[in-house]
Amino acid sequence: MEKFQKVMQMTLSFKERIPISEALRKAEGDRVLIAGWVHTVRVVGGVSFVVIRDRSGMVQCVAKKNVNPEAFNIVKELGSEDVVAVKGSLISSKASLGGKEIVIDEIYVISRAAKPVPIDPDDWEKTSLATRLDWRFLDLRSPRNRVIFEVTDVAINAMRDFYRSNGFIEIFTPKIVAEATEGGAEVFPVIYFDRNAFLAQSPQLYKQMMVISGFERVFEVGPVYRAEKHHTNRHLTEYESVDIEMGFIDDHEDVMRMVERAVQHTIETVSSKYGKIVEEYFKIKLDTPKYVPRITFREAHKLLESNGFKQPDPNDIDSEGEKALGEIIEREYGTQLFYVTEYPWVKRPFYTMKKDNDPNYTKSFDLIYRGMEIVSGSQREHRAEVLESQIKEKGLSVESFNFFIRVFRYGAPPHGGSGLGLERLVAQMLGIKNIREARLLPRDPERLTP
């Protein structure tokens, strides 16, 4: 080790390093410096082979015993996930990844991985999700698993671009709050000095306040917290919410049009940048749904019933129902993206506007993508006295929400907005079955580490 460190100090500078994908584009005979993690090692007779992986790709490097005995010996002793750097020249090799390999001139061992490596990144499919998440930093060495978060990055930037170019500004609101926004029980308490506080379930009330403050159109991307003891494949206790709120709307349909265009733009952007990679790793085609039909909650129930799916709760659509509805709509309308509108008042939060002549139903919507709800939204009640009575109707304390209600007494335009679960969108785009896979370091009722 000492020897390598000495050699490194003298001759190795990462400033000369190029990504493996770039090295593979070089001509035969070109000299390159690459570095990364050891993927596999093989010795066949007098030749040792090491496949090295960096974030851009993989390449096989070779050392012949009779040409470069020192490199041959170093490669032979390498283990999975060691970090190495290689200086060498490219040669064509039909049998190799990318049609080329690197003949090693010098190899440097930079960091040794302990043995055995607890999970083999190449074998992620054979490893349980729980174990993968325990060893997430190793799980992410698998290129397929990193793609999930590269897609997340592309998706969130597409969404930010879309909203900015439509006149929204990004805001940042408190995550330590005094009141639950989405309903009573599902909040995490926090000890805030000598008072009780909560982790925010949503930026709901603040985004509405900022519309009324005069920004008119705002969005926020941030973590939200739900103390739901759900053990499902679609619930996390901490997830990334993409919230929007817009003023001067005629009704919830204005919000829906904005949101569907944002989602279409996001899928389109991911598809154009990552479509091929997604198909290769996830075996799924990313088409942008062009047509987004709307059906009312009541029509959805009828449709489910006539197709033999009984819903246990007449005021709700459960996950099985959403899935079935997704299949029915795809069959009948040829699209995987659609809205269910006008949910019952009993199931929507206090700030939701009721329908004018039909107060048991609301000006609300859910957006369903590939059989799962990814967005929820509505027009909001902006009339202070109605808002106050709705707070009472939901059995909440007017006093606790006074900081919110008073805002509406000083000029509040009609407005509405929505919240999108980023992990759900990404999971559905990639056909991932368990939402935990789409969160870098997920939190659920059992998991608080790593």
Ligand code: 4AD
């Ligand atoms: O339906 P939700 O709770 O609505 C709100 O938060 C409202 N403030 C939104 C609004 O503007 N009216 O959550 C919105 C979205 C859901 O459609 C879903 O995609 C995601 O957030 N979501 C979750 N994702 C992961 N884990 C959970 N426990 C989630 N709960 C909701």
